[in-house]
Amino acid sequence: MSQLPAPVSLPIITPEEVSREAAPRLPRWLKRNVPKGNSNHFTANLLEELRLETVCDNAKCPNRMECYSQKTATFMILGNVCTRPCGFCAVAKGKTQQVELDEPDRLAEASARLGLAHVVITSVTRDDLDDGGAEHFYRCVLAVRERTGAAVEVLTPDFLGKPGAIERVVASRPEVFNHNTETVPRLYREVRGRKSDYRWTLELLRRVKELDPTIKTKSGLMLGLGELRDEVLDTLADLRDVGCDLLTLGQYLQPSPEHLPVVRYLPPEEFDELGLAARRMGFAQVASGPFVRSSYHAREMAE
Numbered sequence: 555m556s557q558l559p560a561p562v563s564l565p566i567i568t569p570e571e572v573s574r575e576a577a578p579r580l581p582r583w584l585k586r587n588v589p590k591g592n593s594n595h596f597t598a599n600l601l602e603e604l605r606l607e608t609v610c611d612n613a614k615c616p617n618r619m620e621c622y623s624q625k626t627a628t629f630m631i632l633g634n635v636c637t638r639p640c641g642f643c644a645v646a647k648g649k650t651q652q653v654e655l656d657e658p659d660r661l662a663e664a665s666a667r668l669g670l671a672h673v674v675i676t677s678v679t680r681d682d683l684d685d686g687g688a689e690h691f692y693r694c695v696l697a698v699r700e701r702t703g704a705a706v707e708v709l710t711p712d713f714l715g716k717p718g719a720i721e722r723v724v725a726s727r728p729e730v731f732n733h734n735t736e737t738v739p740r741l742y743r744e745v746r747g748r749k750s751d752y753r754w755t756l757e758l759l760r761r762v763k764e765l766d767p768t769i770k771t772k773s774g775l776m777l778g779l780g781e782l783r784d785e786v787l788d789t790l791a792d793l794r795d796v797g798c799d800l801l802t803l804g805q806y807l808q809p810s811p812e813h814l815p816v817v818r819y820l821p822p823e824e825f826d827e828l829g830l831a832a833r834r835m836g837f838a839q840v841a842s843g844p845f846v847r848s849s850y851h852a853r854e855m856a857e
């Protein structure tokens with residue numbers, strides 16, 4: 555299994571990577587082969603050359619060929635070691651890496667050579683940095699835009715208690731500012747760890763809209779962790795209350811037996827039904843389905 559699943563996002567592991575022990579009865583709708591193709595080799599070589607990570611390749615995301623063909627990719631910046639202990643996420647925890655000052659330029663170079671039209675930039679949570687990595691996000695967004703003219707979507711950690719961090723990322727004027735809610739308030743601490751706070755997630759999304767109403771805000775939940783339908787609907791209502799525009803709903807998959815168990819695999823019809831309810835609540839765009847991940851159809855959703 556990949557060592558680099560998704561940071562601050564829906565659990566980017568594929569059904570093929572779910573531990574047999576962890577999930578012995580994978581439902582039929584989650585049995586899907588990861589597509590292969592030449593563009594993967596090209597992308598892999600380029601990423602190696604430029605010492606970059608994408609969530610798409612490292613996690614062997616089942617949607618990646620679709621995303622590449624739509625000229626979308628998700629880059630992971632600020633290293634691959636996280637300072638939070640989220641129970642659903644297999645990103646390594648421990649000693650974080652030095653911020654690489656040339657990373658914004660390498661990211662811009664890769665985006666240009668891949669001909670990307672929509673670039674998603676995400677990171678691990680860096681509580682060890684005074685600004686949580688906000689300045690680095692700022693520099694990455696500017697570098698990509700200047701070099702490629704691509705639309706940029708940031709998928710950030712919560713920057714909990716870091717003065718000026720949200721403001722700094724907003725100042726780079728990304729087209730989309732995504733911060734994932736991940737789960738309902740009742741399960742928040744259990745799923746995201748003691749440091750994470752549901753109210754702060756809402757506050758971040760509210761603050762982004764307040765600072766720049768032209769930026770589309772986005773959030774996502776992974777389902778199947780034991781949340782109740784009404785709790786999901788209440789959470790979606792909270793997101794609409796803070797002006798959240800775009801929503802993703804996807805199935806949680808357990809990366810290993812050490813991670814939180816899947817309580818339930820939601821059938822596709824239930825995702826359809828929740829997606830419909832979300833659209834009725836006023837989300838401008840909703841992606842809801844077992845395979846949906848934070849960046850799924852990101853370009854389409856942002857347009």
Ligand code: SF4
Nearest residue numbers: 561562636640643679
């Ligand atoms: S903050 Fe949580 S979800 Fe994000 S990378 Fe760290 S452990 Fe994973």
